[in-house]
Amino acid sequence: MRTIKLEEILEALKKDTTYIMFTKLDGSVRSMQATLDPQFLPDASKAEDDQKKLIEANKEGKLSAIAVWDMGNQDWRSFRLSNLSYFGDDEVTFKS
Secondary structure (H helix, E strand, C coil): CEEECHHHHHHHHHHCEEEEEEECCCCCEEEEEEECCCCCCCCHHHHHHHHHHHHHHHHCCCCCEEEEEECCCCEEEEEEHHHEEEECCEEEEECC
């Protein structure tokens, strides 16, 4: 298992789609192909502004969840970073 930081998550998601797996609040596990790549997003300018806010919130220790575009369902999904278990091929744990 390796530690992953927000900047690495955002950088990868902005470049392409990435497999993620996390535990939902109800305890079930969800996996998806996720992205923040502007070519796939319905409103790319809003996504860029939101990413800047996420980075600032993370620096202030206030960040707990992020929203990503679910390629399979073509809709926004959010998850708690502390519940992220896989990012790409790696088993991960989030560190702010």
